[in-house]
Amino acid sequence: MKKNIFIGAVITAAVSGAAVAGASNDQANEGHKEISAYQALQTAFTHVEGFVKEVELSFEGDENHYEVEIESSADEYEFHVDAASGEVVWQDSSTTSEEDDRDEADDSSLTEIENAASFEEYETISNQLSTENLTFFMGTDNSGNRVMFLLDENGEKRYKTIFVKYNSYLKIIDLDGGREVYYGKLK
Known part of the structure; x- marks a missing residue:
């Protein structure tokens, strides 16, 4: 009988501990909510306007980011938007006229x-x-x-x-x- 009470107490403590741990994890992650692909795209649009070529979630090591490619009339842009913070962590551009020349050639x-x-x-x-x-x-x-x-x-x-x-x-x-x-x- 003692054994059953002890096991019951351990299970109750484990469940209570998990609930407390889960609550503290929710509180810790509250500032790090992941953003959607749409939000990543909107972040890129604050830097440039154009036609969306691609939005893709990329997993590299411990960091996740969205790769957003946008084509304007003059340039192509690539942005890496952090999936947790929503900040642009890297960007690059290239002139589309070079690509147009390759297309025509x-x-x-x-x-x-x-x-x-x-x-x-x-x-x-x-x-x-x-x-x-x-x-x-x-x-x-x-x-x-x-x-x-x-x-x-x-x-x-x-x-x-x-x-x-x-x-x-x-x-x-x-x-x-x-x-x-x-x-x-x-x-």
Whole structure:
């Protein structure tokens, strides 16, 4: 009988201790709440405006941070935003004109799309643009996104489309001047 009481007392003490430890951990972590990917993106937007290329949670050692990539008309930016504090811990930028030069020099790697109408974003693209004299070429098609270029009859890139597959957002960019033609979620 003594043994059962003692075990019961140990279990009660262990549960009570865990509750106290849990409460003190909650109090200790109260100032270190993790931020969401959306909050990390908003932090990056306080530094630069542009088009979001990627937001990814990265685990390195004991530290977690969001890698946020944003493309503006002139530069590409990468930010590392601490997942606990929400502060920018690292940032870098590169000129997109260098990438544009590589894209134009590497047009041979683009593949003409025979049946662009089979893609779910095609209807929205054709509603936004006069595609009659344009030819669709594939830039990228992976599990995350599809990037297409629309070339005119002279083989010049006129438009770039970026379709994000997981949330069905489409962006159409006029490459002559860099203006956004369309940005929205497909229905």
